[in-house]
Amino acid sequence: MYENGYVPPILTVDNVIFQIIDGHLSVLLIKRSQEPFKGIYALPGGYCAAGETTRAAMGRILETKAGIDVTKLKLTEQLYSFDTVARDPRGHAVSITYMGLGKDLMIHDSETVQSPEFFRLSDLPKLAYDHKAIIKYAHERLQSKLSYTNAVFALLDQFFTLTQLQTVYEAILCRRLDKRNFRKKILTLDLVHDTNERLQDGAHRPARLFRFNKQALESLSRNFD
Amino acid sequence: MYENGYVPPILTVDNVIFQIIDGHLSVLLIKRSQEPFKGIYALPGGYCAAGETTRAAMGRILETKAGIDVTKLKLTEQLYSFDTVARDPRGHAVSITYMGLGKDLMIHDSETVQSPEFFRLSDLPKLAYDHKAIIKYAHERLQSKLSYTNAVFALLDQFFTLTQLQTVYEAILCRRLDKRNFRKKILTLDLVHDTNERLQDGAHRPARLFRFNKQALESLSRNFD
């Protein structure tokens, strides 16, 4: 096929899609319909063929296998490439993994969809391949991105309260933060600005609504943490 | 070749090999002997075939095309994977890039070697493909690794003076550091320990020789910078 009898490895793309659901960091999984690992949950992934970029493959796979509208992902980032010699029964494969972040990601049912579902990171089912390790890696990357970039914006609506923002940080960092110190830090980072709107959602004082100054990934001048 | 007529993209591995030469961060380049970019300098790279891990391909390519003994690399790290649709004249390719660090890396001449040479980062020749951008990316990664890991060990001998250590930091961070603050910081980081040896190399007070506490990559408890 290629010159000199060169045969490339199989190339696959696996995707770690995160969103916050009810204040918990959650990841998108599908249930495998075929061997290997039939009936076991796995990250949505698939082949990447010649002529298709890995990012395009990511989008196609998410749309067809998981029913996710990729235009709703506010941030995507390549994580790592794994060699899978002698692990994947289909032979030598290289898998490129991507992370995607969004807010209110909906799963659209279709014929090609393979039982997609979001699971809390704290409550994952048994996973195929080494996908558990890949999710752990993605989570660590997300944690560190949070501390030196404005990446949180991708997990929130355009308008949000500082409490909602803090909840997202806490869900990802897996620890409680001090409310006063958190607000002080966020405001000095120049990450957000006050809109003069309020959110009234219960029997308590209404909360100020904020917006992000940027809706694109940037490095922060100082660390958050 | 594969089931369902699946044709994978070409997979290549490109390598950014750094070492410090005369106090300057330097990168390994080869001169391309064939089109495309014949006669132009490039990162040493090549095909990765089915059955060969990308790391194995890295080693093979460095040995054959650049005459580098890969066992002398004290640290290797995968950087990123680039899609090269419509950029590489050979068709759609995916390139996985690795960074390698060492000290006193020698180039061994052989028949297969393609004019390998180390160039100072501050004085690079014209480069093929987007290899300039890849080197920039690697340099940034190295800078940030330096601040939160013990990665410097890979660029120094086992025994070294604090001035040599500082010189390496300065070469990579591209800025001068305060000698007293640097030493204070390094010692509190618990990165190195004093051997009771001295290095006498000129008409001045002999310098204490230090060793790293660990010769494997670790995260630091606090940031260096």
Add this chain to the structure above:
DNA sequence: ACAAAAGTGTTAAGAATACACCCATGT
């Protein structure tokens, strides 16, 4: 009036920065 979440300031400890002189050696 009570419940529930929003909002707000001060103090203490630790980390980062700025800065200048003496020391040990070879020639």
Add this chain to the structure above:
DNA sequence: ACATGGGTGTATTCTTAACACTTTTGT
């Protein structure tokens, strides 16, 4: 004696961390 790089301490500023009460609303 002098030239060369090695080695050392303090004061200031900034950052982080710890900590509890008042405000605004709905019921």
